[in-house]
Amino acid sequence: MVETRSSTKRTARKVTRIRDLLTGNGSATRKDVVLSATIKMATLPGTAIASIAGMHYLTNAYHTEALALYGLVLSIPLLLPFTDLGLGGAIAEIVASRRTFFRTQILEAIKKTLRRLFLIGTTMVAIGWLIAVGGRWSTVLNIDTSDTNLAAALAFSCVGAAVPTGVGYRILLGLQRNRFVVLLQSAAALTGAIAVLLFSLLRFPLWAIIPLPQLATLTFSVVGILFARKLLRSDIEIGVSVQTDTTPPAPRLGGLAIANLMIGLCLPLIYQCGRILTAHLSSVTQVAIVVAASQLFSPIVSVLQSGGQSLWPHFSALRGERRDAPALGAVLPVIATFAALGTAAGAILILVGPAVTRISTAGQAVPTTSTLIAYALAVLAVAVNLPVGMAMMGARAVRFQAATLALTALATVSLTAAMSPSLGATAVPLALALALTVLGTAPGLAFIFLNDQHPPSPQSAETSEYEAHGSRSEKIP
Numbered sequence: 001m002v003e004t005r006s007s008t009k010r011t012a013r014k015v016t017r018i019r020d021l022l023t024g025n026g027s028a029t030r031k032d033v034v035l036s037a038t039i040k041m042a043t044l045p046g047t048a049i050a051s052i053a054g055m056h057y058l059t060n061a062y063h064t065e066a067l068a069l070y071g072l073v074l075s076i077p078l079l080l081p082f083t084d085l086g087l088g089g090a091i092a093e094i095v096a097s098r099r100t101f102f103r104t105q106i107l108e109a110i111k112k113t114l115r116r117l118f119l120i121g122t123t124m125v126a127i128g129w130l131i132a133v134g135g136r137w138s139t140v141l142n143i144d145t146s147d148t149n150l151a152a153a154l155a156f157s158c159v160g161a162a163v164p165t166g167v168g169y170r171i172l173l174g175l176q177r178n179r180f181v182v183l184l185q186s187a188a189a190l191t192g193a194i195a196v197l198l199f200s201l202l203r204f205p206l207w208a209i210i211p212l213p214q215l216a217t218l219t220f221s222v223v224g225i226l227f228a229r230k231l232l233r234s235d236i237e238i239g240v241s242v243q244t245d246t247t248p249p250a251p252r253l254g255g256l257a258i259a260n261l262m263i264g265l266c267l268p269l270i271y272q273c274g275r276i277l278t279a280h281l282s283s284v285t286q287v288a289i290v291v292a293a294s295q296l297f298s299p300i301v302s303v304l305q306s307g308g309q310s311l312w313p314h315f316s317a318l319r320g321e322r323r324d325a326p327a328l329g330a331v332l333p334v335i336a337t338f339a340a341l342g343t344a345a346g347a348i349l350i351l352v353g354p355a356v357t358r359i360s361t362a363g364q365a366v367p368t369t370s371t372l373i374a375y376a377l378a379v380l381a382v383a384v385n386l387p388v389g390m391a392m393m394g395a396r397a398v399r400f401q402a403a404t405l406a407l408t409a410l411a412t413v414s415l416t417a418a419m420s421p422s423l424g425a426t427a428v429p430l431a432l433a434l435a436l437t438v439l440g441t442a443p444g445l446a447f448i449f450l451n452d453q454h455p456p457s458p459q460s461a462e463t464s465e466y467e468a469h470g471s472r473s474e475k476i477p
Contacts, residue, residue: 035179040306043186044299050193051295052360057200058209059362066206067361068284069143070196071291073152073210075275077159077217084120084163086261087113088170095174107232110171117164124160128153142279151210158214165218168225173309175231182306184220184227192216262402269409270436274416274428281420288365289425292357297375297429300345301382304338331448334387342383346376371426378429381436388444397447404443411435 059067091113094106131137132153138144141152169181192213199209275294279287353372357365367375392401412435419427 036182036306036309037303039179039182040186040303043183043190044303047186047190047193048295048299050190050197052356054193054197054200055292055295055360056362057197059360059364061200061203062206064284064288064361064364065143065145067291067365068279068287069141069145069148069151069206070210071287071294072141072143072275072279073155074213074291075272076152076155077162077214084117084166084264086264087116088167089264091167092170092174095171096176110167110232113167114164117167121160121163124163125157128156128160131156143284145206147206147210150207154207155211155214158211158218162214162218162221165221165225168221168228171228171232172224175228177231178306178309180227181224181309184224185217188216188220189213191220263398263405266402266405266409270405270412270432273409273413274432277413277416278420278425278428281417282424285365286420286424288361289357289367289371290428292361292365293353293367293371293375293425293429295360296349296353296356297379300349300379304341304383304386331387331391331445334391335384338383338387339380342380345383346379349376349379367425371424371429374426374429374433377433378436381433381441385436385441385444388441388448391448392444397451400447401444404440408435408439411439 055067055070058070091110094109131140132149135149137149137152141148169185172178172181192215195212195216196209199212275287275290278290350369350372353375354366354369357367389401392398412431415431415435416427419431423430
């Protein structure tokens with residue numbers, strides 16, 4: 001009887017914490033969630049209009065091959081979120097847990113990470129140009145135009161240069177300043193889209209147009225790291241706030257990075273492999289259709305990500321409370337809310353998709369109704385999976401999630417490869433929806449349920465205040 005009462009009280013506390021986040025008692029987190037989502041929704045229409053117009057004039061000026069090349073090069077950074085070897089997520093984790101370390105320990109961890117990321121970025125730039133000198137970017141992307149090698153090399157150089165500067169976003173996320181991250185990233189997307197539009201209208205060479213989105217991303221990431229540096233130098237609460245004679249253990253970058261790296265290796269395969277596989281297994285027209293449909297799909301899921309991302313540092317701050325996941329009863333209402341939003345967004349995608357893509361591609365790459373329905377199902381699958389991923393907070397939960405993501409990635413690649421020759425562009429969202437639901441969301445819900453019924457013992461749960469768990473900021477691209 002005593003054990004039952006204790007379990008009931010523990011479940012009630014978990015439900016209350018989640019309810020606080022959603023209804024406002026967690027004021028700092030609620031503010032960041034609301035502002036982040038509001039900023040994204042406010043900038044999204046302008047970005048979408050500029051992007052659609054840019055694609056329209058790019059296709060008119062340089063034909064379908066240019067649109068396919070633009071989409072493939074645009075996917076390069078999305079395919080390589082693991083280039084920081086998980087160190088970016090480790091820094092976000094350490095900064096989010098800043099009250100358990102000395103200020104000097106946190107700053108030293110950041111400096112060490114920046115040195116490593118600079119080496120990684122420099123190596124990437126060198127590799128990009130070596131591929132270009134050998135004339136192999138056309139082979140990698142399977143798009144053979146006179147501008148492919150130079151355009152891809154320039155874009156890849158910007159991606160490499162942004163590896164160290166991107167840590168600024170991670171610091172801001174750890175400081176619960178996700179609204180500034182969303183603002184800078186949204187400004188980068190808008191600037192890149194406008195630049196593509198203007199350069200296409202002025203008929204600049206294709207190699208000068210293709211890398212513009214990556215150049216905008218690099219520019220605003222520099223602004224982000226400068227802002228993060230300013231915050232770190234201010235009087236913001238960083239480091240232990242009480243005097244102690246015992247020095248806390250130094251942040252363990254290695255353990256934190258490994259967990260983030262494992263997840264980072266799986267996510268691009270799940271969300272971004274479709275374009276590359278379609279390029280090799282189907283036609284250029286089908287690749288262009290995937291690119292056109294993604295211009296509707298990506299903004300929708302980015303709004304969900306922008307708001308949900310703010311929950312991660314809050315959960316990270318609670319990770320020392322012997323919890324791997326909240327009660328299933330607290331997660332299910334959130335899932336229902338996200339499912340309703342995903343269903344509504346999917347319906348809008350189906351309704352406006354034909355008209356929008358007909359304008360953006362000048363009628364040359366309009367998705368069929370079945371393709372748009374598949375993308376709507378993918379939106380729903382991602383919407384439902386998001387709160388499940390956010391709810392799995394502890395080290396055990398993240399290790400389990402890494403395993404399910406590996407299976408999801410394998411299934412996504414296999415299904416896309418199997419269906420692309422016959423279904424074309426439709427295979428990309430359909431494979432994503434099936435794999436993510438069956439191998440990602442369902443096992444996650446089972447884990448939360450079992451954790452709720454059989455919570456870990458104090459000895460197994462208190463593994464370490466500093467043990468790694470994955471970065472929720474990369475959950476949706």
